Amino acid sequence: MxxxxxxxxxxxxxxxxxxxxxxxxxxxxxxxxxxxxxxxxxxxxxxxxxxxxxxESNVEIIAYLKDNVAEAEARALKEEINDLPGIAKAEFKSKDQALREFRQELGAQQNMIDALGGKNPLPHLYVINTIAPEDVVKVAEGLQGLKQVQKVDYGKDFxxxxxxxxxxxxxxxxxxxxxxxxxxxxxxxxxxxxxxxxxxxxxxxxxxxxxxxxxxxxxxxxxxxxxxxxxxxxxxxxxxxxxxxxxxxxxxxxxxxxxxxxxxxxxxxxxxxxxxxxxxxxxxxxxxxxxxxxxxx
Amino acid sequence: MINMINVSKVYPNGTKALTDITLRIEKSEFVFLVGPSGAGKSTMTKLIFREEQPSRGQILFNRKNISRYKQREIPYIRRAIGVIFQDFRLLQSKTVAENVAFALEVIEASRKEIRKAVPEALELVRLADKADVMPSELSGGEQQRVAIARAIVNNPPLVIADEPTGNLDPDTSWEIVTLLQEINKCGTTIIMATHAKEIVDSMRKRVVALEKGKIARDEERGGYGYED
Known part of the structure; x- marks a missing residue:
C-alpha cells in the first residue's frame, strides 16, 4: 500500500x-x-x-506450643522441627519475646497489658518457612503431629x-x-x-x-x-x-x-x-x- | 479482443436474458448494440464487465477467460474497461478534475501520473477550463464529457457506453458520439448500447441487434433498423 x-x-x-x-x-x-x-x-x-x-511465596507457618511446655523444652524442640522434611528455617519466639513485641505494637495503650496483671497469656511459638510453597500443608501436618504443639496456623484460609x-x-x-x-x-x-x-x-x-x-x-x-x-x-x-x-x-x-x-x-x-x-x-x-x-x- | 462463445444468461428469477450468443469484437472496433428494451443489451455489457457471470458458455477478453478470474482479480479486469452510463454517475462533492482523478486514485496511481493524465483527459473532452467547477454547475452534455474523461483517463483498451446519450438532446448527443469516435480513432475499442436511431443510421458502424436474448442482426456499416 x-x-x-x-x-x-x-x-x-x-x-x-x-x-x-x-x-x-x-x-x-x-x-x-x-x-x-x-x-x-x-x-x-x-x-x-x-x-x-x-x-503464596512467603507463607509462614506458625506453630503455637502448648501452655504447659517450659521454655527450655520449647527451645529444644527446634532440632526436632528441623528434622521434619521440607523445612527451610524455624525461628523460636518465646512468650516473653512475643509479649515485648506486642507491647511495642500497642504503643500508647500500655494499660491493656497492665490489665493482664503480670500474667503472660501468649504461648511460645515457632515461625517456620518451608522450602517450597506447595509443601506448606504437608509441613503443617507434620508439625501438628508433635506432642508439644497446640495449634498450627498458616495463611491457607486467606x-x-x-x-x-x-x-x-x-x-x-x-x-x-x-x-x-x-x-x-x-x-x-x-x-x-x-x-x-x-x-x-x-x-x-x-x-x-x-x-x-x-x-x-x-x-x-x-x-x-x-x-x-x-x-x-x-x-x-x-x-x-x-x-x-x-x-x-x-x-x-x-x-x-x-x-x-x-x-x-x-x-x-x-x-x-x-x-x-x-x-x-x-x-x-x-x-x-x-x-x-x-x-x- | 472480446470473444463470446455460446453464452447464455439466466437470472436466478428465471429470466432468460441471453441465449446462446456467439460474438466476436476485434480491437479498435466501434460497435453499436441495439434492440428493444429487455433484449439483453445491459446483460451483455454486464457480462463483459464481469458484473454478472454467464450461466453457460465462455467469454474471452484479450484471450483470457474472464469467468475463471477469482473474485479478487475482478478489479484488474475492470481497470482495462472504461464505463460510461446514461446517468453520468459523477460524485457531486468533487470538482470536475477530482472526479477524473478519482479514477486514478482508486487504482493507486502515483501523484505524478495523476498530475499528468487528468489535464490530458480533460483537454481531450474539451473541458480544461472547467477543471475546478462542481458537476452541478455543468450542463448534461458537459457532465457526460467529464464521465468520458474519467472512463479513459487510465487509457483502457475498451470503453463500454451504456446509452450515453439517453438523457441528452440531439445536438449534445452528437457531441458525445463524435467524442467517442475520436477516442475510437486512437485505437480504443468502443461498445455503445443505444436507442439513438439517427446516430446509428448516420454513423455506418458495425451494428449488433439483440432481440429476446438472441443476435437478430450483425452487420458491418449497419443501420438501426427499428422504427421507434
Missing amino acids: RIRTFGYFVREACKSLYRNNWMGLASIGTVAVSLIIFGASLITVMNANYLAARL VEKLFAVIKWVRIVGITIIVLLGLAAVFLIATTIRLTVFNRRKEIEIMKVLGATNWFIRWPFLLEGMALGFTGALLAVIVVGISYVSFTNYIQSNFNYAVFGLQTDPQFMLVLGGSMLGAGMFIGAVGSGISMRRFLRI
Whole structure:
C-alpha cells in the first residue's frame, strides 16, 4: 500500500466520522463504558493475583506450643522441627519475646497489658518457612503431629478466600465485559452501516473504476477502529486517573503492606495497552460485520 | 479482443436474458448494440464487465477467460474497461478534475501520473477550463464529457457506453458520439448500447441487434433498423 493511499483512507475515515458525529459519539461512549469496566476488572484480578502470588511465596507457618511446655523444652524442640522434611528455617519466639513485641505494637495503650496483671497469656511459638510453597500443608501436618504443639496456623484460609473472590470478579467482570462489548460492536456496526449507506454511490463508482475490495474497505475499517480507539482512550484516562488517586489514598491512609497495589510503569503499560487494543478490536469487528452484510463487493 | 462463445444468461428469477450468443469484437472496433428494451443489451455489457457471470458458455477478453478470474482479480479486469452510463454517475462533492482523478486514485496511481493524465483527459473532452467547477454547475452534455474523461483517463483498451446519450438532446448527443469516435480513432475499442436511431443510421458502424436474448442482426456499416 502506498503511503499516499493510506493518507486517502485516513481522510475518508475522518470525513465520515465528522458526518456521523452523533452515532459516533454513542459508539465511543459505549466502548468507553465497557472498557472502563474491563479496566477495573483487570486491575482487580491482576492485583489479586499479584497479592496471592506474594502471599503464596512467603507463607509462614506458625506453630503455637502448648501452655504447659517450659521454655527450655520449647527451645529444644527446634532440632526436632528441623528434622521434619521440607523445612527451610524455624525461628523460636518465646512468650516473653512475643509479649515485648506486642507491647511495642500497642504503643500508647500500655494499660491493656497492665490489665493482664503480670500474667503472660501468649504461648511460645515457632515461625517456620518451608522450602517450597506447595509443601506448606504437608509441613503443617507434620508439625501438628508433635506432642508439644497446640495449634498450627498458616495463611491457607486467606489465600483460599482470596482465590474465591478472584474467581467471582473474573466471572462477573467477563460477563459484563462481553455484554457491553457486544453492545459496542453493534453500535459501531450501525455507525459504519450509515457510512456505507451515505457513500453507496461512491462505492458503486469505485467498483466500476476497478478499485480493489480492500481499497474500498479500508476507510470503513479505519473509521471503526478510530471509534474504538477513541472510546478506549477515554476509558484509559478515566481508569488511569481513578486508579492512581485510589492507590494514593490507600497508601496515605493505610500502612499495611498487604495493600501493595501495583502501580509500576510496566503494569500501567500492560493495562493501558490491553484497553486500547481491545477498543480497536471492538471497532474492527464492528465495521467488519457491517462490511460483510452491507458492502457486497 | 472480446470473444463470446455460446453464452447464455439466466437470472436466478428465471429470466432468460441471453441465449446462446456467439460474438466476436476485434480491437479498435466501434460497435453499436441495439434492440428493444429487455433484449439483453445491459446483460451483455454486464457480462463483459464481469458484473454478472454467464450461466453457460465462455467469454474471452484479450484471450483470457474472464469467468475463471477469482473474485479478487475482478478489479484488474475492470481497470482495462472504461464505463460510461446514461446517468453520468459523477460524485457531486468533487470538482470536475477530482472526479477524473478519482479514477486514478482508486487504482493507486502515483501523484505524478495523476498530475499528468487528468489535464490530458480533460483537454481531450474539451473541458480544461472547467477543471475546478462542481458537476452541478455543468450542463448534461458537459457532465457526460467529464464521465468520458474519467472512463479513459487510465487509457483502457475498451470503453463500454451504456446509452450515453439517453438523457441528452440531439445536438449534445452528437457531441458525445463524435467524442467517442475520436477516442475510437486512437485505437480504443468502443461498445455503445443505444436507442439513438439517427446516430446509428448516420454513423455506418458495425451494428449488433439483440432481440429476446438472441443476435437478430450483425452487420458491418449497419443501420438501426427499428422504427421507434
